[in-house]
Amino acid sequence: MSVRKGSQGLPQRLAAICSSDALAVGGLGVRFEVTDESDTWPAFVVRHAQGLAAYINRCAHLALELDWDRGLFFDVDQRHLICATHGALYTADTGECVGGPCNGSGLQVLQVVETEGTVYLSDPRYVGPCREAEAGV
Numbered sequence: 790m791s792v793r794k795g796s797q798g799l800p801q802r803l804a805a806i807c808s809s810d811a812l813a814v815g816g817l818g819v820r821f822e823v824t825d826e827s828d829t830w831p832a833f834v835v836r837h838a839q840g841l842a843a844y845i846n847r848c849a850h851l852a853l854e855l856d857w858d859r860g861l862f863f864d865v866d867q868r869h870l871i872c873a874t875h876g877a878l879y880t881a882d883t884g885e886c887v888g889g890p891c892n893g894s895g896l897q898v899l900q901v902v903e904t905e906g907t908v909y910l911s912d913p914r915y916v917g918p919c920r921e922a923e924a925g926v
């Protein structure tokens with residue numbers, strides 16, 4: 790974990806999630822975990838046409854993970870994120886609900902930054918990330 794100065798001169802913890810080349814536009818996401826004061830949460834980061842986005846891996850419909858298969862978050866057009874269970878659709882860049890049974894609620898956004906070939910969690914609300922135990926995640 791590296792420590793950098795935040796925008797107001799305060800130390801900001803950055804924890805590496807993955808290398809930049811692990812994420813292709815519309816391709817597989819990288820799963821990881823984050824911890825807050827109450828629990829540990831599954832999370833993921835994807836690369837979309839406008840950049841990177843990371844979310845808690847929990848559908849707004851039911852508290853289930855989204856991916857069809859490990860890391861498979863995009864729908865067939867590679868523009869939206871889709872929940873494997875009942876097909877809720879979310880914009881890849883903001884996590885906003887755009888269709889299906891997500892009841893107008895979006896995904897919970899995590900702050901990430903990409904610099905010097907590495908993607909970092911930069912969200913002050915969470916500690917992590919913790920990579921999942923399986924190799925190749």
Ligand code: FES
Pocket residue numbers: 848849850851852853872873874875876877889890891
């Ligand atoms: S659990 Fe995701 S759409 Fe129902």
